[in-house]
Amino acid sequence: MTTTALRAGFQRGLIELRLSFTNAQDLWGYFFPSVVFLVVMTLMKGSVIPGTTFSRGSMTLPSLIGASVGFSGMINTMQQLTVEREDGTLLRAKALPHGMTGYLVGKIVLISGMTLVGIVLLIVPGLFLFDGLQLTAMTWVTLLWVLVLGLVATLPIGAVFGSLFENPRTMGVVMLPVMALVGTSGIFYPINALPDWVQGIAQVFPLYWLGLGMRSAFLPDAMAAVEIGQSWRTWETLGVLGTWAVAGLVLAPIVLRRMARRESGSTVAARREKALQRIPG
Amino acid sequence: MTALSQVSTRPPEPPVGEPVLDVRDLRMRYGTNDVLNGVTFTAAPGEVLALLGPNGAGKTTTIEILEGFRMRSAGEVRVLGVDPARGTEAWRARLGIVLQSWRDHGKWHVRELLAHLGSYYTEHRRPWDVDELIAAVGLTSHAHKRVGRLSGGQRRRLDVAIGIVGRPELLFLDEPTAGFDPEARREFHDLVHRLADESDTTILLTTHDLDEAEKLADRILILAGGTIIANGSAEALSREMSTDAEVRWTRDGQRYVHSTTEATKYVRELFAQYDDEIEDLEVRRASLEDTYMALLRKFEGSAR
Numbered sequence: 020m021t022t023t024a025l026r027a028g029f030q031r032g033l034i035e036l037r038l039s040f041t042n043a044q045d046l047w048g049y050f051f052p053s054v055v056f057l058v059v060m061t062l063m064k065g066s067v068i069p070g071t072t073f074s075r076g077s078m079t080l081p082s083l084i085g086a087s088v089g090f091s092g093m094i095n096t097m098q099q100l101t102v103e104r105e106d107g108t109l110l111r112a113k114a115l116p117h118g119m120t121g122y123l124v125g126k127i128v129l130i131s132g133m134t135l136v137g138i139v140l141l142i143v144p145g146l147f148l149f150d151g152l153q154l155t156a157m158t159w160v161t162l163l164w165v166l167v168l169g170l171v172a173t174l175p176i177g178a179v180f181g182s183l184f185e186n187p188r189t190m191g192v193v194m195l196p197v198m199a200l201v202g203t204s205g206i207f208y209p210i211n212a213l214p215d216w217v218q219g220i221a222q223v224f225p226l227y228w229l230g231l232g233m234r235s236a237f238l239p240d241a242m243a244a245v246e247i248g249q250s251w252r253t254w255e256t257l258g259v260l261g262t263w264a265v266a267g268l269v270l271a272p273i274v275l276r277r278m279a280r281r282e283s284g285s286t287v288a289a290r291r292e293k294a295l296q297r298i299p300g
Numbered sequence: 301m302t303a304l305s306q307v308s309t310r311p312p313e314p315p316v317g318e319p320v321l322d323v324r325d326l327r328m329r330y331g332t333n334d335v336l337n338g339v340t341f342t343a344a345p346g347e348v349l350a351l352l353g354p355n356g357a358g359k360t361t362t363i364e365i366l367e368g369f370r371m372r373s374a375g376e377v378r379v380l381g382v383d384p385a386r387g388t389e390a391w392r393a394r395l396g397i398v399l400q401s402w403r404d405h406g407k408w409h410v411r412e413l414l415a416h417l418g419s420y421y422t423e424h425r426r427p428w429d430v431d432e433l434i435a436a437v438g439l440t441s442h443a444h445k446r447v448g449r450l451s452g453g454q455r456r457r458l459d460v461a462i463g464i465v466g467r468p469e470l471l472f473l474d475e476p477t478a479g480f481d482p483e484a485r486r487e488f489h490d491l492v493h494r495l496a497d498e499s500d501t502t503i504l505l506t507t508h509d510l511d512e513a514e515k516l517a518d519r520i521l522i523l524a525g526g527t528i529i530a531n532g533s534a535e536a537l538s539r540e541m542s543t544d545a546e547v548r549w550t551r552d553g554q555r556y557v558h559s560t561t562e563a564t565k566y567v568r569e570l571f572a573q574y575d576d577e578i579e580d581l582e583v584r585r586a587s588l589e590d591t592y593m594a595l596l597r598k599f600e601g602s603a604r
Contacts, residue, residue, distance in 0.1 A: 021389075023423040031416060038407040108404040111462065113369070115420040116393035283369035284399055284474055285360050291402050 024117030025124055032128020039133065049133075053140040056083050059207075061148060068209060068245055073238075075208075077149040081237035082206040084138050084145075084162075085229035088169040091134040094190075094197065096177025099126060101187040105294060107287045109279065119279055130177075131170055138166070153239045165232035165256070172225045172260045175267025182278035185290070188297075206230050209245050218247065225263050228256045318381055320345050320470050320502040321366065326375035328361050328526075335361050337526040339375070343519075345469075346500040348492070350507060350517035352592065357523045359506045363472055366504070367397055380470055393424035396468030396501075398476055401459045406448030410439055410458060413447060414465055421466035428465050436494070437461045438487055453484040460488070464495065471495065473505035477512060485512070492516050514588040522595055529599045534588045541594045543586035550580040 039045040060083070064076035103109050112122035146152065180193050203217050204210065204227040210218055221227045234242070235251035243251050321343035328336040335358045343349050351359050364370040365377065368384035377384060382391045405413050411430055418427035428436075434443050437457040442450060450458060456476070463471060473492075477485045489512070495501045507513050513520055514534045522530040522537075530537055545563040549556050551574060560566045563583045570578060 024420060027416065027419045030419070034408070034412065034416065042407060103404065106404040107399060107402055110399060111404060111417070114367075114392075114395075114397045114399065115417060116389040116424055116466075118420060121420060283364045283367075284397075285364060287402070288400060 021117050021120055024120040028121035028124025029128055031121060031125030032132065035125060035129045036132040039129075049136055049140060052087070052137065053144070056087075056141060057144055057148065060145070063207075064149070068242075069212075071242070071245065073151060073242060074149065077151045078209075078234070078238065078242070079207055080141065080145045080149050080152070081233040082230040084141055084237075085165065085169070085231070085233035086201055086204070086206045086226055087137050087141060088134055088166055088233075089173045089226045089229045090197070090201070091137050092130060092170045092173030093177035093180070094194070095130045095133055096126065096174050097181035097184070097193065098187065098190060099130070100178060100181025101184050101190065104181075104185070104278070104282065105187055105287075105290045107291075110282045110284065110287050113279060113282055119275075123275070127174060130174060134166075134170060151239070152237045154237075158236045161232065161236035165229065165236065165260075168257070168260045168264060169225065169229045169232070172263035172267060173229075175271035176225075176263070178271045179267070179274045182274045200224055200226050204230055211245070211247055222247075222259070225260055228259045232256045232260075319343060319378075320347070320380055321349075321504065322376070322378040323362075323366070324376040326362070326365065326377055327373045328358065328365065328370075329373045334526055336372075336375075339523070339526070339528055341521055341528055341531060343502055343504065345502055346496060348496045348503045348505070348516055348518050349521060350505050350513035350519075351521050351523055352507065352510065352513055353523035354596070358526050359523055360474060362523065363474055363504065363506060367395065367472055368392070390424055393421055393466055394469045396463040396466060396471040398459050398463035398471065398473045400474065400478075401455050401462075403448065406446065408447050409444055410434065410447060410450070411443040413458075414461055417462055418465045425467060428467060433461050433465060437491060453480055456480065456484070457488070460491065464501075467499065468501060470502045470504070473503065475506055475508065477507070477509065489515055510588045510592055520588070522592065524596060524599050530595050534591070535585070537595070538586045538588070538591045541586075541591050541598075543590050543594055545586060546582075546584040548580070548582040548584070549578050551577045 039049075060076040060079050062076075063079055064074055066075045067073060068075055068078055100109075109122065112118035115121065146154070184190065184193070200221065203213060204221045204224070205213075206226070210221060210227065213221075231246065231252065234246075235253060235256075240251075243249060246252070319342040321341070323342070324340050326336055326339040327334070339358070339362060341349075351362065353359050361370065365372045366379050366384055368379075368387040371385055379387070380391060380394050382388075408416075411434060414433060415430045418430060418433075421427040431440075431443075434440055437460055439454060439457055439461065442454055447455070447458065460473075460476065463473070476492075477488055480488060492503065492505075493516070496503055503516075505513075505516065517534075519531065519533055520537060521528050530540075532540065544559040544561055547558045547560060547563055547566055547570070549570065558566065563585075567581070567583065570581075
């Protein structure tokens with residue numbers, strides 16, 4: 020059986036998570052977005068959501084928690100895969116018995132952990148800075164299922180893109196549309212202020228639903244009034260995120276296997292040659 | 301020291317039981333370009349084989365097919381009795397592959413990484429004890445260093461350690477000492493000898509260093525134009541090519557050098573004629589380099 024590889028993979032994820040707290044670059048990656056978001060939300064504290072007396076800062080906090088989950092699940096997965104394919108980490112995994120299983124389990128643990136750290140860094144200071152948030156037992160239950168389902172929905176998307184893009188430096192191609200999606204998914208401003216067709220597109224992707232799900236966790240029920248259909252649309256949230264999750268779980272293994280099959284010493288060496296040529300001098 | 305003492309210390313043993321590597325008529329074609337057109341060789345358990353050949357001869361392609369990392373176009377291949385294209389994970393656990401690392405696992409610590417990678421093997425076989433392994437590759441004083449902080453030579457030793465952590469029955473080394481300084485190279489050679497002699501590991505290595513091939517390998521395979529053009533010990537190849545040996549001596553304070561294919565006979569005649577006057581006698585067998593160049597020239601001549 021592959022229990023050995025599952026255990027090894029789990030440990031791999033925990034080791035990598037621990038190592039991510041021990042270097043400046045990773046720590047910057049954890050704290051920088053949180054600080055930026057908290058500053059932005061603090062600046063939004065003064066304005067209110069149209070038609071209510073509710074602070075835009077308080078409304079944006081849960082939205083950003085949701086967006087962070089989706090963003091982290093997808094972008095981190097993609098980045099890790101392309102970088103580690105180029106540097107040969109993946110090939111090392113391929114040379115081990117059940118190494119790819121271990122590698123993938125490790126990545127899932129690492130990225131889930133990183134995502135969790137990221138949202139804790141938003142939630143903890145956020146609760147002190149912003150008023151009007153509703154904290155009950157249901158808050159944490161909703162947070163948990165939206166977080167887990169959100170990761171299952173977005174990690175495989177990142178894995179698919181990470182497999183398709185050979186070069187870590189072509190990430191921008193994916194980053195731009197993702198940023199555009201963040202802008203149109205009702206994260207910083209209620210979505211119903213946008214044209215209908217933009218709303219339609221945004222609702223196809225997980226980002227909007229992650230924001231909505233987190234808002235339903237943290238905001239008082241009265242705030243559902245400013246959402247589409249004046250409702251938290253919990254079942255729809257489950258449905259859309261669940262669909263992405265199923266599609267991703269079917270597609271990602273196929274794409275990952277195809278990508279991994281092509282890895283060998285000479286493909287890694289060729290990529291190294293190319294990467295070294297880019298370094299001037 | 302005369303060149304004679306460089307002759308392989310381990311005479312090629314007759315194959316016992318099933319060969320570890322059994323390659324027959326292996327072919328590889330990329331598009332319309334035939335990279336391998338009929339490679340055939342075997343390796344017996346515990347044998348050390350060096351695969352030599354000019355760049356682009358197909359050495360890496362051959363190794364990657366045997367490792368199960370690349371599909372072949374045609375031919376019969378058995379690695380540890382299994383077709384590598386259909387190798388299971390249990391089969392993979394019996395192989396060791398020394399990869400050329402670059403900057404993977406840079407944040408990991410040496411000992412932590414080896415312990416982790418070893419843990420994948422536990423269901424199949426007993427991996428090396430981590431501290432013993434670290435000592436065997438001479439990294440004890442760097443065991444708690446980050447991988448990214450190691451020097452080039454230290455990283456290559458870590459690569460070897462990763463390759464052998466599962467105590468493989470068959471080890472692949474693709475240009476293992478590229479970029480080594482002479483001391484690191486010597487230490488690496490000792491390690492390979494120990495693996496082959498003590499653990500009975502079968503080793504297939506590629507190298508451009510003919511001196512290294514001669515020191516390490518029981519048998520040398522020369523790959524050119526997509527086929528094996530020579531297969532045998534360094535001595536046997538040199539005999540086969542009847543390359544000249546060099547006889548050097550001093551008489552009356554003067555140095556003499558003579559090239560001959562029949563060194564023994566020549567030396568006997570030399571003593572018959574001058575007896576005591578001969579001093580500093582040295583007989584140097586043709587180096588592998590001479591033989592290698594002669595073989596390639598002959599191959600290129602016949603290919604034309």
